[in-house]
């Protein structure tokens with residue numbers, strides 16, 4: 164089966180696919196939601212620091228593991244191991260990541276389903292189907308199951324056909340459009356009353372808050388979630404990159420794209436909340452904190468679009484369609500994790516594996532939908548705030564402590580001959596070995 168492995172056809176193809184995985188609901192739904200629930204600008208600041216100082220080095224570790232191993236996460240990690248206990252440890256880390264990816268997809272599909280339903284709403288309105296337009300945006304079990312099933316169906320259809328035709332093709336079209344729409348919307352929002360207050364809340368940090376344990380753990384989880392780390396996904400994507408590519412700069416570019424889009428999304432949504440407030444919508448809870456929670460984005464943005472009159476229908480439609488596609492380029496990467504594992508390790512046909520795993524994950528989504536209030540938050544917290552950072556930390560430990568330095572250098576040199584003399588090579592290996600694991604562990608200890 165290994166002979167049938169795919170690969171990215173070009174450098175740009177990889178950047179787009181990896182950025183496609185990274186950019187998704189995490190940027191446009193997760194980041195603003197977390198920013199609002201963690202007191203605004205202080206969270207933004209901590210997030211930016213953690214994304215560049217911890218998530219980027221961990222991202223590089225995962226890409227290197229994958230490109231070296233040329234296989235799914237478990238096989239790749241085992242290739243680096245020499246002793247029996249290391250191989251067992253490799254299995255635990257790799258497989259743990261795969262389970263984590265599946266868990267994330269099970270709740271991600273539900274939120275992505277909301278994005279699709281909010282795209283259907285303006286469309287239904289335009290063609291005069293008033294009742295449908297109301298039903299699709301009203302919380303309900305039937306609606307949630309229907310739309311998460313639809314989303315999972317799309318994800319499975321793309322992954323069935325493999326990496327080149329699937330992942331790359333979809334990622335290529337979306338990113339420029341999404342950025343353009345975000346920028347236009349930001350410009351529009353800035354002209355409205357209340358925006359400057361929102362800008363202040365977003366950009367002017369209260370420094371006394373930056374060491375709050377909750378804020379730190381949330382920012383760390385958000386940074387790892389946004390770069391799709393700790394779930395085997397970037398190991399797989401690394402395994403599809405050619406040996407002639409310069410991983411150091413590819414990784415940096417993807418990180419930059421991802422962080423910028425999250426920042427733009429916050430720049431749109433936080434000021435939009437204050438614009439809504441100027442129009443009489445309550446945005447503060449009784450204790451004075453900003454309202455947040457998983458549905459915040461879905462009340463703030465439609466309010467903004469409504470204020471645009473008839474134009475708002477088109478803008479809302481375009482926005483939620485783009486978001487659905489962004490979610491899709493992320494969800495396909497999540498499904499690719501478990502699928503490539505099953506295909507390569509158990510010799511099961513790709514199409515069968517994809518359908519089977521997709522169905523199991525959909526069942527999990529249904530269980531969450533049936534207990535939405537409790538389970539959504541529980542699964543999301545478990546997988547993103549604990550699972551991802553811990554597994555990413557273990558990957559750093561693998562690279563720093565188990566992989567031989569000479570092998571690591573040889574791998575990283577491919578596509579980047581001069582790396583040995585670069586600042587990156589002077590800092591990153593020991594940084595990954597000591598600083599990353601210790602810093603991640605410290606955030607957790609601090610939170611207890």
Ligand code: TRP
Pocket residue numbers: 184185186187188189190264267387388389390391392394396493494496497
């Ligand atoms: N990074 C994506 C986002 O921000 C989510 C995502 C895609 C992901 N693939 C992943 C998260 C794998 C964790 C693991 O929306």
